[in-house]
Amino acid sequence: MTTAKLRQNDFELIVAADADGTAAGQLYMDDGETLDTPHRWLDFNFYQRSLWIDQRSGTYAISRPLAKLVLLGVHGVRDVFVNGVMATCAISASRTSTVITGLSIDLNRKSRVTFA
Secondary structure, three states, X not given: OOHHHHOOOOEEEEEEOOOOOOXXXXXXXXXXXXXXXXXXXXXXXXXXXXXXXXXXEEOOOOOOOEEEEEEEOOOOOOOEEEOOEEOOOEEEEOOOEEEEEOOOEOOOOOEEEEEO
16 A cells, blocks of 8 residues: 555554553654655553553644554443543444444544543
């Protein structure tokens, strides 16, 4: 898939929680075309059944939302809250994972996604 094609799709994030129920990762974004361009670094931290999305640096505007979360090793999710507000989304669960679709999380802002 090309960078241009990728930028037309909403984001999906897979969270693979360890035995302690934690996970961490990072995302670097820029325009993918020029050398001296705005960028954005994001930090993702999952712990205590919450996903924290923090802006590390940069001003690059991410145009597509985070629309889907796959939580590996997390089960029993009935409700999802984004920054304290219950999200309208679909939740599909198995014994070992949870898939959440229909989200619209702005990746240009700091967010907390809580799973109850």
